[in-house]
Amino acid sequence: MIIAVPKEIKNNENRVALTAAGTEILKKAGHQILIEKNAGKGSGISDQDYKEAGAEIIADKKELFDRAEMIIKVKEPLKEEYNLFKEGQILFTYLHLAADQELTEALKERGVTAVAYETVQTEDGELPLLTPMSEVAGRLSVQAAASFLEKPKGGSGMLLGGVPGVKPAKVVVIGGGIVGRNAAKIALGMGADVTIMDIKQSTMRYIDDTFPCGIKTIMSNQSHVAEEVKEADVVIGAVLIPGAKAPNLVTEEMIKTMTNGSVVVDVAIDQGGCIEGTYPTTHDDPVFTKHGVIHYSVANMPGAVARTSTFALTNATLPYIKKLAARGYKKAMLNDYSLALGLNIYQGEIICQAVAESFNQEYKNLDKLLESWQ
Template identity: 90%
Template structure:
């Protein structure tokens, strides 16, 4: 199969979808790998590294797309890339379609077979391709919050961990999944007073166990969230509903109760955001201030630590890329139901229920599609 890796064009998106080591593995399996010139530069992977691994460097993005049978990316395509796709191409990347109707319609119109990293789901409910970037984003969220609490950056002037005799900052993490646990781990390590809120008792028991009671756990409901947010110096929004638009759990009314110079970080912004009033920002201009509270809502947070993120992503995606390339999408999905759950768009129709419901559209059953392929 001809596999193409474009250079990402989202603001400050320095990740790349494949490492040189991953390229070598795919090349040895008999596949042709096309890498757009300088695609790996932001992750510290040179064109020479890819050449040594057996890839062909392509200077022109249109040529890259024209020749590709499968395109692997990191972030969702931007509008200037829509016309580059052609019918029956496989697109394998983070899509987050529930928050992007224009992209959804473009992929439907083009007849692309669009497989989303974030909806590949194992039998136990885990999201193996979302996990590594959730780990990165969760950890980064606290680094960002700590930085923007500093007075020169507009914050309240609090040191996250305090010092002896001075209380630490109060960090409230909403959502006890991968993002939330990783945010809590870093906040606790920096000495903050940490609370995690979630709707599942089992999640809170697990968190209480692994952190040995060092992190407070509180049931997430509107009244409890309002109370905790009003007392917080930092709020991390870490809510995820696989494939769906994130619900607004922190309202603007709650934000107004926070102290001036406090910080909120909306890690769910690429799924529409779970903090009301946030909108996607960039690494060039990562924050805005509203009601005296600093809002950090960069939609591609892991791009800031691109080298770590690129290697972590390839570690997770490579086995699925190998299956798609070796067998084609039909056989690969028939043999691996977790991969089949990643199918979002196929032949102009939506196969992810959460995406369809976001736009009030009809969706097709992946189970019926798989039966038709047998």
């Protein structure tokens, strides 16, 4: 199969979808790898590294897309890339379509077989391709919050961990999944007063059993969230519903009760956000202040630590890329239902129910589609 890796064009997106080592593995398996010129530069991977691994370097993005059978990316295509796609091409990337109807319609119109990293789901409910970036984003969220608490950056002037005789900042993490647990881990390590909220009792028990003493767990409901947000110096929004638009769990009315110079970080912003009033920001201009509270809502947080993120992502995606390339998407999905769950768009139709429901559109049943392929 001809596999193409474009250079990412989203603001400050320095990740790349494939490492040189991953390229070598796919090349040895008999596939042709096309890498856009300088695609790996932001992650410290040179064109020469890719050449030595067996890739062909392509200077023209249109040529890259024209020749590709499968395109692997990190972030969703932007408007200037829509018309580069051809009918029947496989697109394998983070898509987050439930928060982007324009992209959804573009992929339908172009006849792309769109497979989303974030909806690939194993039988036990794990999201193996979302997990590594969730780990990165969760850890980064606390670093960002600690930085923007500083007075010169508009914050309240609190040190996250305090010092002897002075209380630490109170960090409230809403969502006890991968993002939330990683955020809590870093916040605890920095000495903060940490509370995690979730709707599942089993998650609360797991966190209580596995985290160091001192972390607080509180069942998430509107009343409890309001109480905790009011007292928080930092709120981390870490809520995820696989494939669906994130629910607004922190309202603007709650934000208004926070102390001026407090910080909220909406890690769910690429799924529409779970903190009311947030909108996507960039690494160039990462925050805005509303109701006296600093809002950090960068939609590609892991792009800030591109090298770490690129290697972590390829570790997770490469086994699935190999399956798609070796067998074609139909056989690969028939043999691996977790991969089939990543199928969001096929032949102009929405396959992922959560995406369709976000736009009040019809969807094609995945199981029936798989049956038709047998």
